[in-house]
Amino acid sequence: MTDAELTSELSDRLARVHERMTDACRRSGRQPSEVTLVATTKTVSVRVARALFELGVADLGESRPQELWRKAEAIPEARWHQIGHLQRNKIDKTLPLVVLTHSVDSSRLLEAINRFGTAEDRRLPILLEINCSREQAKGGFSPDELPKLAETLPTYTGVDVQGLMTMAAYHEDPNLCRPTFVELRQLGDHVRQLTGLPLPHLSMGMSNDFEVAIEEGATIIRLGTTLFEGLEAE
Ligand SMILES: *Cc1c(COP(=O)(O)O)cnc(C)c1O
Numbered sequence: 001m002t003d004a005e006l007t008s009e010l011s012d013r014l015a016r017v018h019e020r021m022t023d024a025c026r027r028s029g030r031q032p033s034e035v036t037l038v039a040t041t042k043t044v045s046v047r048v049a050r051a052l053f054e055l056g057v058a059d060l061g062e063s064r065p066q067e068l069w070r071k072a073e074a075i076p077e078a079r080w081h082q083i084g085h086l087q088r089n090k091i092d093k094t095l096p097l098v099v100l101t102h103s104v105d106s107s108r109l110l111e112a113i114n115r116f117g118t119a120e121d122r123r124l125p126i127l128l129e130i131n132c133s134r135e136q137a138k139g140g141f142s143p144d145e146l147p148k149l150a151e152t153l154p155t156y157t158g159v160d161v162q163g164l165m166t167m168a169a170y171h172e173d174p175n176l177c178r179p180t181f182v183e184l185r186q187l188g189d190h191v192r193q194l195t196g197l198p199l200p201h202l203s204m205g206m207s208n209d210f211e212v213a214i215e216e217g218a219t220i221i222r223l224g225t226t227l228f229e230g231l232e233a234e
């Protein structure tokens with residue numbers, strides 16, 4: 001694919017995604033400006049990621065830290081998001097590169113990021129990943145342990161907890177993901193009440209279910225497949 005063909009293909013796909021985002025907002029009485037699209041570039045080359053960035057998608061996400069380092073070096077102008085599991089020994093190299101870490105999935109990781117932020121005299125923006133679908137294979141805090149964790153959040157001075165993130169289980173019918181998204185929104189409301197923190201963000205919704213997520217209050221959606229399926233990996 002030439003650069004021109006790639007840009008044309010991505011432009012069509014992006015227009016379709018924007019249309020679907022706008023329709024979901026309309027159905028739920030929300031403004032499109034309330035929802036940020038993070039394009040998850042983990043399956044595509046730097047060339048493809050850059051072409052989408054140049055079409056105006058400023059927020060890019062990677063699930064593996066090493067891959068984020070590599071792409072962030074190639075496209076430093078993008079706003080990078082760490083969306084997958086982060087090992088504690090990669091905190092110092094990853095956090096300075098990102099605008100938001102979505103996948104803080106354990107107390108040990110939270111404490112380690114807090115220590116790094118405190119040492120750097122910064123409040124590092126993070127989301128707490130919640131395992132709403134309660135799948136064994138998935139990481140994240142369980143919804144049941146969240147109230148107890150919430151009590152301790154105001155004592156963390158090296159992080160800025162901006163909200164919650166979840167991944168729904170895959171369902172052919174995206175409406176079956178709705179209870180997961182409703183639960184994340186309600187957990188967010190509950191933690192906001194308990195802590196007094198503003199918690200503006202809910203990061204939920206992927207290619208298969210983003211419209212339902214928007215209807216239920218997503219402020220950030222993370223899309224890979226619907227933008228990048230079939231495009232070059234490297
Ligand atoms: C890959 C990935 C996505 C994007 O998933 P698609 O179904 O391809 O849109 C979203 N969130 C996380 C955490 C991911 O790893």
